[in-house]
Amino acid sequence: xxxxxxxxxxxxxxxxxxxxxxxxxxxxxxxxxxxxxxxxxxxxxxxxxxxxxxxxxxxxxxxxxxxxxxxxxxxxxxxxxxxxxxxxxxxxxxxxxxxxxxxxxxxxxxxxxxxxxxxxxxxxxxxxxxxxxxxxxxxxxxxxxxxxxxxxxxxxxxxxxxxxxxxxxxxxxxxxxxxxxxxxxxxxxxxxxxxxxxxxxxxxxxxxxxxxxxxxxxxxxxxxxxxxxxxxxxxxxxxxxxxxxxxxxxxxxxxxxxxxxxxxxxxxxxxxxxxxxxxxxxxxxxxxxxxxxxxxxxxxxxxxxxxxxxxxxxxxxxxxxxxxxxxxxxxxxxxxxxxxxxxxxxxxxxxxxxxxxxxxxxxxxxxxxxxxxxxxxxxxxxxxxxxxxxxxxxxxxxxxxxxxxxxxxxxxxxxxxxxxxxxxxxxxxxxxxxxxxxxxx
Numbered sequence: 544x545x546x547x548x549x550x551x552x553x554x555x556x557x558x559x560x561x562x563x564x565x566x567x568x569x570x571x572x573x574x575x576x577x578x579x580x581x582x583x584x585x586x587x588x589x590x591x592x593x594x595x596x597x598x599x600x601x602x603x604x605x606x607x608x609x610x611x612x613x614x615x616x617x618x619x620x621x622x623x624x625x626x627x628x629x630x631x632x633x634x635x636x637x638x639x640x641x642x643x644x645x646x647x648x649x650x651x652x653x654x655x656x657x658x659x660x661x662x663x664x665x666x667x668x669x670x671x672x673x674x675x676x677x678x679x680x681x682x683x684x685x686x687x688x689x690x691x692x693x694x695x696x697x698x699x700x701x702x703x704x705x706x707x708x709x710x711x712x713x714x715x716x717x718x719x720x721x722x723x724x725x726x727x728x729x730x731x732x733x734x735x736x737x738x739x740x741x742x743x744x745x746x747x748x749x750x751x752x753x754x755x756x757x758x759x760x761x762x763x764x765x766x767x768x769x770x771x772x773x774x775x776x777x778x779x780x781x782x783x784x785x786x787x788x789x790x791x792x793x794x795x796x797x798x799x800x801x802x803x804x805x806x807x808x809x810x811x812x813x814x815x816x817x818x819x820x821x822x823x824x825x826x827x828x829x830x831x832x833x834x835x836x837x838x839x840x841x842x843x844x845x846x847x848x849x850x851x852x853x854x855x856x857x858x859x860x861x862x863x864x865x866x867x868x869x870x871x872x873x874x875x876x877x878x879x880x881x882x883x884x885x886x887x888x889x890x891x892x893x894x895x896x897x898x899x900x901x902x903x904x905x906x907x908x909x910x911x912x913x914x915x916x917x918x919x920x921x922x923x924x925x926x927x928x929x930x931x932x933x934x935x936x937x938x939x940x941x942x943x944x945x946x947x948x949x950x951x952x953x954x955x956x957x958x959x960x961x962x963x964x965x966x967x968x969x970x971x972x973x974x975x976x977x978x979x980x981x982x983x984x
Contacts, residue, residue, distance in 0.1 A: 546764045550772025551779065554747070558780045568784050594637040594667075597627045602644040604682055610674045615667060628658055637661065645679070648686040653679055725843070726906070729852060730899035730927030737860050737922065738892060740781040741867040744773055745885070748871030748964070757964055766961035770872075771953075774864045778857060785856065789849070848929045854942065859922020862949045863888060865956035872963035873976060895923035906931040916941045918948035955980060 558564055595616045598609065609617040618636070620627060627639045638659030645653065655675055657663065663671065684691060748770075751757040760769060870884045898920060902911035906928045915925040915933065921941045925933070962979040 547768050547772045547775070550764065550769060551776040554773055554776025555779050558743075558777065559783060564780070564784070568787050571788075594663075597622075597630065597636045597639045598642065599624060599627055599639065600642040602642060602682075604642050604645065605675070605678050609671070615671070624658075631659065638663075642675075645682060645686075648683045724903075725930040726927040727900070727903040729929070730903070730923050731896065733852075733856060733859065733923045733926050734892060734896050734899075736781055736785065736856065737863050738889075740777050740860060741863045741888075744777050744864045745867035745871035747773055747777070748868050748960075749874050752872065752874070752964060761964065766872075766964050767957045769964075770865070770868050770957060770960045774861060774868060778860050778864065781856070781860065782853070785853075843930060844932065851929055851938065852926050855922045855926050855945070858942075858945045858949050859919075862919060862922070862945075862952045863892070865949075865953045869956035869959040869963065869976075872960045873966070873979075891919040892923070895920040898924050899927040902927045906933065912937060916944060918945045921945050958982070 593614055593616070595618060598605065598617050598619045599622070600607075600619060605619075607619055609615075617640070622630075624639065624641060627636075630636055631639055638657055638661070641656040641658065643654070643656070655672075662668075683689075684694065748757075751760070757769070764772075866888050867885070870888065873884060895914065898910055898914035901908060902914065902924050905911060911924065911928060912933075914920045915928050916937060922945065925938070925941050958980045959976055962982055963976075
């Protein structure tokens with residue numbers, strides 16, 4: 544046991560003190576925030592090309608005003624289409640927008656002609672269509688004698704409010720949405736964490752075998768002790784990283800709940816322009832929704848979710864990492880051999896991710912329930928279901944079966960590892976690995 548502890552200590556300290564580990568652990572959350580902000584900024588950015596558009600409004604539909612983008616300038620003209628196009632050819636404008644009369648107010652289609660050799664950008668075209676659509680809508684309301692108030696009363700916001708019958712648990716219409724989002728994030732994170740740290744174990748074994756350092760190490764410890772030390776040591780590195788990320792998440796959650804918990808009414812100015820007031824109310828409404836999300840997160844049973852998530856991480860990681868270690872020991876000097884041997888290990892992981900997507904969408908479906916209780920799949924599928932509070936008997940069956948398979952796979956990997964770690968010059972096949980399992984010696 545002392546030898547295993549020494550190997551664990553070496554694997555853990557070597558990786559935790561590595562600059563790459565420190566950078567990824569503390570800068571990864573910041574990088575995600577910066578990446579999200581940069582992506583949002585890019586997606587919200589508009590074209591910087593300025594264009595001047597002539598507008599021929601034959602039906603006076605736009606009332607001399609078009610609201611589209613800051614990059615488009617609209618100039619209304621009384622000239623006919625031929626004169627306006629001639630002006631375009633001379634380079635005095637960048638296009639001619641022709642608004643034709645509406646002959647049938649009940650028609651559901653209306654075409655606006657844009658005369659130019661250069662097409663509008665997608666965002667410019669979309670915003671222009673929306674702006675004209677509002678004008679057409681107002682025109683139809685006037686022509687058909689329909690009041691705006693009557694029309695708005697026809698729109699009804701429907702939300703299903705769940706009410707628990709056998710339980711005192713408080714739920715709202717956003718409970719399922721928040722639980723599904725959290726389950727998806729947790730399940731996807733489990734996939735990447737198990738894959739990344741399992742591959743680290745395999746690379747570590749391969750490097751020591753190829754460099755023949757393992758021959759020196761094996762003289763002092765048994766192969767199974769070396770494998771267990773590597774698996775546990777790298778697993779503790781992963782646990783350390785996850786713990787730091789959880790603490791940072793709690794910190795961000797606290798800051799976010801404090802910010803979104805502010806009283807919106809105290810921030811509103813008393814004498815705002817009506818249009819600005821409406822925009823402010825819409826912004827506060829979004830803030831209230833975000834505040835409700837934080838409220839739903841705070842009401843989840845974290846004392847159940849966090850320990851079980853850690854259990855599934857360790858159990859799933861231990862099963863997969865043992866198999867990755869066995870593959871690493873079987874690979875010779877050609878590292879490319881690992882690709883074919885890791886395929887059977889990767890398939891259950893990828894399959895579990897897709898079942899996890901189904902579990903997020905429908906947590907009590909047959910596929911999700913069975914997927915959360917089948918070993919090698921449950922380490923990803925069950926954490927995806929935990930925010931939706933699955934029955935305890937399903938969790939118990941899942942944990943017991945996963946523990947049994949972890950013991951089995953550890954034994955299986957150990958049998959392969961003890962032979963493969965000192966095997967050189969022979970390409971390992973699945974048939975050869977099967978012989979190593981039952982090899983006596």
